[in-house]
Amino acid sequence: MSSLLAGAFQSLTIRNFRLFAAGQLVSVAGTWMMVVAQDWLVLSLTGDSGTALGVVTALQFAPLLLLTLYAGGLADRYDKRRLLVAANLVSAVLALLLGLLVLTGEARLWHVYLFALGLGTVNAVETPTRMSFVSELVGADLLPNASALSAAYFNCARVVGPALAGLMISWFGTATVMLLNAVSYGATVVALRLMRPDELHRPERRPARAxxxxxxxxxxxxxxxxxxxxxxxxxxxxxxxxxxxxxxxxxxxxxxxxxxxxxxxxxxxxxxxxxxxxxxxxxxxxxxxxxxxxxxxxxxxxxxxxxxxxxxxxxxxxxxxxxxxxxxxxxxxxxxxxxxxxxxxxxxxxxxxxxxxxxxxxxxxxxxxxxxxxxxxxxxxxxxxxxxxxxxxxxxxxxxxxxxxxxxxxxxxxxxxxxxxxxxxx
CATH class of the missing domain: 1.20.1250.20 (MFS general substrate transporter like domains)
Incomplete structure (x- = not known):
């Protein structure tokens, strides 16, 4: 049984992946908390408008359709770790600004629309970069194990994040949840900065054009x-x-x-x-x-x-x-x-x-x-x-x-x- 468990968590023996998984667990939980808080805010601002909620979802998703293929080229051409650091920092700033608007009572529906579009744009770059970065963390042999563990922490965060968001919204309001999400991006940034670049499984060359x-x-x-x-x-x-x-x-x-x-x-x-x-x-x-x-x-x-x-x-x-x-x-x-x-x-x-x-x-x-x-x-x-x-x-x-x-x-x-x-x- 112990050997089975050791095999299931083998990727965690690699320091860079341990850092990445820990940072992602915190950040993804914060993201799911943000989803709940954002939806609750939209409903509060619009008197439970399903149409407004649909517009927010569409604005977050549209950049994924339009920019993801281009972002994949960026991931092949540039350092994936640095791209992920930049993407998480931008996401943190956007979540922080929206949280402050809500905290001061100045948030309007168009603000939510604008920030949803911004976060969706960053996500279009972050998603393919993150997925392809996992192979650099662990190499081809452990990629299935690392990818499965990534799915595991994502699903754990999908369960824990919304549950925590519901409690915190009822206790402290949506602004607090958004500010916590901004902080949660810092976990991924710190993890990425603490990695040892010489231990990454990078390709021998990057294309000048991608x-x-x-x-x-x-x-x-x-x-x-x-x-x-x-x-x-x-x-x-x-x-x-x-x-x-x-x-x-x-x-x-x-x-x-x-x-x-x-x-x-x-x-x-x-x-x-x-x-x-x-x-x-x-x-x-x-x-x-x-x-x-x-x-x-x-x-x-x-x-x-x-x-x-x-x-x-x-x-x-x-x-x-x-x-x-x-x-x-x-x-x-x-x-x-x-x-x-x-x-x-x-x-x-x-x-x-x-x-x-x-x-x-x-x-x-x-x-x-x-x-x-x-x-x-x-x-x-x-x-x-x-x-x-x-x-x-x-x-x-x-x-x-x-x-x-x-x-x-x-x-x-x-x-x-x-x-x-x-x-x-x-």
Whole structure:
């Protein structure tokens, strides 16, 4: 048992990663506290306007769609540690300024809009840089373990942050929460500054130019990268809409109160956390078959959750669905990141972020319309079924053993050779 636990937390034996994980745990918890405080502030300023809340969310998300690919090029071209320090300092200043406006009673809705756009812009740079930086902290061999531990602390923060925010808002108000979030960014900055740069696993060279299209071409020419990326897009767009489907399921199908809805969300989060810890045991690059199987398992569980006749059974199935969601996401992440040439990793992970997170709001529009017209269960049924169908289609393409990119270039031989090489390396 002790050897199993040691393997699960092996990345924490590396000093740089310990510092990074500790700083991120504090910072991510602060970010989730900020999300709750910001939403509460918007509702307070607008008399519970759902439209205003939607505008804030859109402003935070729009930069991710517009700038992430460019940010991936920055991550490949410049020192990732310094980029992360700068991003966290800017985020801290923005959170501090908004907190002070709220504290002095001067905050207006347009202020929240402006700061949401600013934080979203910084996040567009920080996310792909952070994801690709993990490999520099631990190297390729421990990347699956470190990535899984990152998912674990993220899910822990997702549970703890909002709970703390709710208590602190009721005791001290939203301004205090925002100011604490500003301070929390300092934990990441301090951790990054305390790292030993000579212990980082950096590529031998950085490109003088890091064109976005070069990263796209690199992925398109790789059968073993393109297929999981396509699957990530399909599952992310239609399968990962739980912020929409779970409240509707609880309120309109099982007619529960807020506490019971919270239990459904907790069950899903607990499954996600369990999957994160499970994937810490992975060593090396997972095969495409595992990614496809994980997508099928996730889609099946989500479909069954949509069909659950009772609240209790729905909670159990959502526990499994939460497990499947993170297990699939981690398998796809490891498959893509470990197979990517380090010189292109920032741009490819930016594309991964864009495809995974960027397609979710588009799918939410469709799932929202279906749920309104056909009932809350339809959102889960469509998401789960679409995930299974997408995984099946990718499996069929994979079994054919050939994949042609637009223009008719046959990359089967090159993709197969690189896939075999990276799989052996894993």
């Amino acid at each position: 064109a976005v299209l070069d990263g796209v071409r690199h992925m398109m020419a790789r059968h073993d990268l393109l297929l999981p990326m396509v699957l990530v897009a399909a599952v992310g767009m239609l399968g990962f809409n739980f912020q929409l489907t779970l409240p509707l399921l609880a309120k309109t199908v099982f007619h529960t109160d807020a506490a019971a809805f919270g239990l459904l969300t907790t069950a899903f989060a607990a499954g996600s956390l369990l999957a994160a810890f499970t994937t810490t045991l992975r060593r090396g690059r997972p095969r495409l078959g595992l990614v496809i199987g994980a997508a099928i398992g996730f889609g099946t569980l989500e479909t069954l959750a949509g069909l659950a006749p009772t609240y209790a059974l729905a909670a159990v199935l959502l526990l499994g669905t939460g497990f499947g969601s993170i297990y699939f996401a981690q398998a796809a992440n490891h498959r893509i990141q470990l197979g990517t040439d380090p010189a292109y990793r920032g741009r490819v992970m930016a594309l991964y972020t864009l495809v995974f997170q960027g397609t979710t709001p588009l799918g939410a529009l469709l799932v929202g319309v279906l749920s309104e017209r056909l009932g809350a269960r339809s959102g889960l049924l469509v998401g789960g079924t679409a995930s299974v169908l997408a995984a099946t289609a990718v499996l069929l393409v994979h079994l054919r053993g050939r994949h042609r990119v637009p223009g008719g270039t046959d990359v089967a031989a090159t993709g197969a050779a690189l896939e075999e090489k990276t799989d052996r390396a894993g």
